[in-house]
Amino acid sequence: MNISLLQQMYKDVLAGTPLPKESYYYTSSLNLCVGQSREKDELCDLPSTDGSIRSHQSTVAPTTDDVSHNLATMNFSFCPREVILLQLTLIKMLVAKVESQETEFSTRQKYCEVLLLLLKEAKADSKLVCLLSSHDQLLSHIASRSLASLVYFQLKEENAVNVTWITFTLRSLLEFPVHTQVAECLWTLTAIIKDVVKDKMLPKPGILKLLAPLDAALEGFYNSILQYHFDSQLYSSPYSEAANNLVSFTDLLEALLASRTQLEVPLRCQRVLFLKVSYVLNLINSSTHYFIKKKFIMLLKKYVLYKPQEDAVSGSQFLQNPYLKEDMLALSNAVLQVVNLTWLNAIPLGEKASYFGSSEALSGDNTQGGSDQTVLRALSLAVLKTLEFKCQNADTEAEIKEGFQSSMSHLLTFWRNNRSDSLHTHPVAHHCEWLSLVFIEQDDDMWEAAKALLLIYLKMDRLRCDAADNLSWEEEENWKLHTHASGYNPHCILLFFLEKIAFDSTVLLDFLISSETCFLEYLVRYLKLLREDWHQFVNICNHFDSQHGTSQPISSIKPAHQEKQSCVVGVSLQNACCEPEPQTLIPLASSQKYLVFTTEQDDNEVAESNQSNSLLCNDNTSLLGSLQSLVNYDSSEDSELESVGKECLVNIKQMPLHKERETMIRETVCSYTDDKQKTLKSEALPLKQKGSNTSSSLACVVSSDNIIPLRTMLYKSTKCLEELQKAISRLQRRNLFPYNPSALLRLLNHIEKISKNMNSQ
Template structure:
């Protein structure tokens, strides 16, 4: 029975992969795909223990007419196709194959390249699997100590929940109950990371669907989870992170935190791409101080880096080239409020003491290890990616806050203070690295820090240009005629702050050796905001 099931599953895998029609009744394939998990349920949604069946007793399956009448492959067929593979199979590998098939079949059922009858057959199989409580079995597998099984169960569960949401316009009750109980039960509950993986995967599937009207289906998914997700945000981030559990990225506590950061990133993407606004999509902006405190704590560097890159995506969310998203940002008061709240919190927290608490990594990561190739003198001793991201977060926060300030006095002092700290922060890392660059004045620092990342460089340059124009406009509004001394003071302040746009652009031209072909590449490329930067009034 065990060998026969393996052979049938392998044949099903080939048929699904090729997209050919399935010849047998749906019940037959349901029996093949039904997971043999011994489960003890508490209520209907959680699993206290999970056992894989042993090879000695074979894999117990739900017997039906299709399975009992199944044609066992001939000896020749078995020897030609499966003999070398089947003998090495164990129950774990059979289960992995079942999980792979479930995910594959969901993808095929959504593909327009597959015949309608075949897609309908897949849908019938999924209905029968749901009737056999496949969702409860997958939830039990999430708690498996076998990480590969747990991961595959998460992906298969996400595929089935998404498919049911799309086809039946309803959220899987078993999964929803499990998610609510798991998230609200933190930190006692032990399945946090697995629950977050599944939710993140479902959101990503919705965002990838080009046909689906994503906003409505995403609201149906997230609305029941909205309050509990905000509560979970408070619980997991408002925490003392000096514990040794967070100093390694492989600990369960760190894994929970990393999984939650991935979910926040998916929620940010859903907010940027869809006209939908729930509290769980706003919480990162409204309570960003929790994230800033976590970045300066003793958690592992990987967690800090992921959070800094997430903040970078937040401040760039309104800078996307998509005109629809930009108009949505300008027209929606809550988006404006959230960016203002984030910018204010960043500027209140960021000072030289806080910046110096953020380590930038002593060594860069290389393919195959963390050691540089002998004789390679081009790498610095700091993580340039994080340095640029952190700098861009501060600059974009300054831009947004100052664009919404009414008077020159509200801007000038704070701007000079923040830029002085940022310049000191840049200098401390670049001067301590293996490659130390001489500079003439502060306006060179922008191109020096960002020259290796074109898109970030022009975002940073545009932020400084907008701040400069705002200051200049307010200065001329305050006094029609400025004295020579006032002009000299203004010029000194702008140069000292490193934001004179003429110097910044000339410094960039110098870095590219005044190569016109490089400028042409920037002009025709859609990967940076260079054209928008040049067109800034």
């Protein structure tokens, strides 16, 4: 073998330059020195670069990048193993360069010639299949990646599936579990599916041509591998062959899910987990290794959240797909059935967080233990999304209510039993607070969960109103009590979340411009509800204030029927408590303080109350650690870039915008930090006007019995929405908002008008 030619070829392909020699020269250099009859162990002990004997099992295998870099830059006596690694790397690089649009056309043609000669004359596919069974894990893995590249290349260039590979794959799937070495076959198939799905230029029937011959075999393999007795010792270690097969199978199932977008009528193998999810649910509840169960739990979450082409179709069109609707309904029924049989509470969550490279904390690490909150959120979201789908396909309120109440009861118990260490010091007195406490560290999951509960609420409310034209007062109050007891009252959920972020509108703006959350859809739906249900929102805000001790009872200027309603809502909220907390309904951290105002204060004076909690001055920053704002959006309405000494805060993920546009957004909305501090005091009095003192402004709302309706929660929440509306308007005027927010702005403006009209009364 001409080693110098192999080294030079590596450099040329890496740079994307033309290959000067004939294609046969390069084909001979890439011809793998592996026979199909070669024993598996023959590659385990090969001469190393210094002439000594090296056992693969007793040394740490180098990475692919290390091997290829060293071989391209050094001169030494090559060992067969390292030569093969370089050849495998070059095959994969050639395919990548052929698919790259940056490679010149003539260069791509030359690379294609080399690859076709490898397939037709050198029989590289057969030799790669032989390498898959090697005990050398690095060789086996790189061989699977190279084989996947060649199969994908042939499918795209010749519109044909490689016969050698398809034969090997069918044999591996059908012979399981008699022959258990199947992970390498699953790796290759998964890689091919991912390449095909990512390729926008490949005709969509390509995935059909690839999977149709494997359809029946894949369904049979699904039944075989998931019907094992997972309590055996085979699955007690994540490093065993059985565990490796299961983990590889989860990756394949995820790829099959993604491939459904390629076909109008999905294959059976693309639907099998939906229709037979009970196998996965049984595995999750088995005594198999926690790592394996976690992989399947995260896979279940992805199946529940499956939204193909969500940017191209609306939700209603999405559900009109008969196959997808049938699949989601089957999955939802199976999940809810086991949830109502205490399946959730039988799942032991891991007691330690995952650490990079290890499952143990380093010495001196102060990280607290507790249950695995990632798995807790994934399971919770799976239950909530299946509940949402089940409710959306129900025809009557009674059909929803019983099953929903039972499932939510089990879910609330699951949350209480697996609360994180931080929640042990935070007594939860109201079911609606659980959502923000459980999901506060994962914003995309949080808004998916909040949207699911909001859609359930809207569906049940519509069915309830359709069933009876005139609902009695008792029925209305029982409905409100039920929403609090089951933890899905939309007003409470939003208010609890706003408390957690200290009513910071910039956090909401971050969610709106992020492409990773469904917050826009949630907010639009909620604002439409708020527009119609304003009085209920006001009553709940008032009850928040009364439970915090931040204001006295609401003034009697309110209409009689509203006063009675508010009183009953308070009783409903108290009766809906999940834990007996005799003193407060919504306790905050003891370090928080609250500002209480009296008619005797001057403009610059406030009285600090140590006996109540704070909504205005929140010293507890632990809950805001994961919600740092992208930027500070509190700059004045039309101010230009004059805040030279102040820098924008950039602490969280950003949506995929052009860098110039991102910079313009940050600079436009970057504000004065000092101004923010100054405005906190002026915002503390919601009814205070410029140029007037506190006593005179409060005098206009004091009733004859000296009751002062400060309505702190109502003011802070509506103020937050008002600031959000202003920030969106500023960005829209400068053409910096990433999409058209006109509909959202109309809703926010409408809510602002309702709020101001109420304050003027």
